[in-house]
Amino acid sequence: xxxxxxxxLEQTIERxxxxxxxxxxxxxxxxxxxxxxxxxxAQQRDALHHLxxxxxxxxxxxxxxxxxxxxxxxxxxxxx
Numbered sequence: 001x002x003x004x005x006x007x008x009l010e011q012t013i014e015r016x017x018x019x020x021x022x023x024x025x026x027x028x029x030x031x032x033x034x035x036x037x038x039x040x041x042a043q044q045r046d047a048l049h050h051l052x053x054x055x056x057x058x059x060x061x062x063x064x065x066x067x068x069x070x071x072x073x074x075x076x077x078x079x080x
Contacts, residue, residue, distance in 0.1 A: 052077070055073070056070070
């Protein structure tokens with residue numbers, strides 16, 4: 001991982017609430033315990049769908065130009 005990526009990761013973690021940090025730690029810990037398994041394309045699609053739902057549920061901060069993050073994502077990825 002590049003230093004720039006690590007800096008971005010650290011900055012992102014610093015902006016998390018304590019509850020969000022705890023959730024992150026718990027997910028990381030579970031990922032270490034879980035045995036790696038092969039996922040099927042259907043499982044990957046389901047995981048992507050779930051992730052998109054979580055992203056869509058995040059709060060939206062509308063910039064001054066009126067073009068929201070959600071609108072940006074819809075242009076890039078289509079309707080969620």
